[in-house]
Amino acid sequence: MKNDDRETVEQYLTSWLAQKKRTLKPLTHYSYSEYVNKRIIPSLGNHRLQQLRHEDLVQFVTDLEEEGRGVPTIKRILAVLRSALGDAERTKRLSHNPAEHVHPGRVERTEIQPWTAQQAVAFLDHVTGAPPWQVDPLANLFETIIGTGLRRGEALALQWSDINVETRTMYVHRAVSDVGGKLIVGTTKTSGSTAGVGLSLRVVRALERQRQQQQQDRAKWGEGYDDQDLVFAREDGAMLRPERVLKRFRTLSTEAGLPTCRLHDLRHLAATLMLTNGVPLALVSKTLRHSQVSITADLYGHLTPEAAHAAADALGAALDVAAAEAQSERSARNKTTSRPHQPV
Structure with missing residues (x-):
């Protein structure tokens, strides 16, 4: 050309x-x-x-x-x-890329401050309500996101065929995005997202409640129910819009008297709770479906000082044992070579 x-x-x-x-x-x-x-x-x-x-x-x-x-x-x-x-x-339209060495100022990373476990429980108590008729329609969705670390788009595209309650496993294949007002369902963010995610009994119970609620919705809407096999959907079965879920989350958080929190911070909350309770970084990375453990370490490494100290202590202990064995062998050799000559 x-x-x-x-x-x-x-x-x-x-x-x-x-x-x-x-x-x-x-x-x-x-x-x-x-x-x-x-x-x-x-x-x-x-x-x-x-x-x-x-x-x-x-x-x-x-x-x-x-x-x-x-x-x-x-x-x-x-x-x-x-x-x-x-x-x-x-394509030879340019002899070189003039943007190759152009960079903005230094990025100042804002440290993530997710809710505490107590704040998360307070939120879930609020959305569940005491009498059953006070349960928020999205309560089970929020319980699942907190309990699995799912991204919002992944949770909204989740289908019942992706869940095995008996083995307490969830498979994340899809994610929904709002592209200029149109909902687009595509593949997950990373290849690691297709790995199975373990489900706690809390999440299993939330999913069971969600299935019961959907059965009632189907009965109410009859032939007008838009069955897309979605786990979390509108009352008529249609897909939830990500922005609507975000707005509802913000409203409920304010009602519960909790600090301002992004919906994505629930994913950070899940990571924090796992790490601070001793779950190995590699397993947390797999649960969050990061493509590399280094991504998890970069985001949450500051949350694992105990694990870091334990690793350093283990390394030091291993070297101490090896040093002690080496010293013992040297002492044995010295005793052998320094033994006085016995007359025949």
Whole structure:
């Protein structure tokens, strides 16, 4: 293909997005489109693609910072731009990727502060209610998320065919995302997500209550019930919208007098409770379905000081035992070589 030196960044990115739609997941493509159309093109769209310089992109980042954009957001925008320009380099439209060495300021990680176990119980007590008629329709959903560490999209796409109550196992294959107001069901975030998740008796009881509730809903709606085999659904069987679940969670948290908490923080709560109760990091990582244990360690390593001390003590003890054995062998040899000669 002959390069067009008049091609603008806007023209190139528009074409690039259309091509990426065939290979990207719907939610990922939607995110790319948002960054390209709302952030990158308004600032860089009029530049000629072949004349785009490193300095132009440094100024672009500076402008984003002055607008008050957070470092994580800027990093994501740059990642999209770097990917697009990298493809331009591979197809010989550019001699090099001008975004390759452009970086925002240092990311200041906000330490996760999930609820305590007592706060989680207070929340569950509130959503369950004392008399049965006060039970919130989403109570079993929240119990399951807290008890398994499921992501919101995974929980809302969960089907009864994914659950084996007898073996207390759940298989996570799907996740739902809201893409521009349309619910899209796709594969899970990581390949590790398809591994079986163990279910506590608390979660099993919540699922049994959920099944009973759905049986009542089916009887009420009759032929109008939209049966998609979903574990957690609207009264008529249709899929719950992620935003509706989030809003309800915030309302219930406020009613219960609890600190502000993201729905995703329930996943962090599950990880915290497992780690602080002695569950090995590798098993926590498998339960959360992280692709690598290093991700779990990076997120939650600060929650396992006891485990870290135990590992260090075990290592030190092993070396002490080896040193003692070596010393014993040396002493035995010294006694043998220093034994006085006995006359015949």
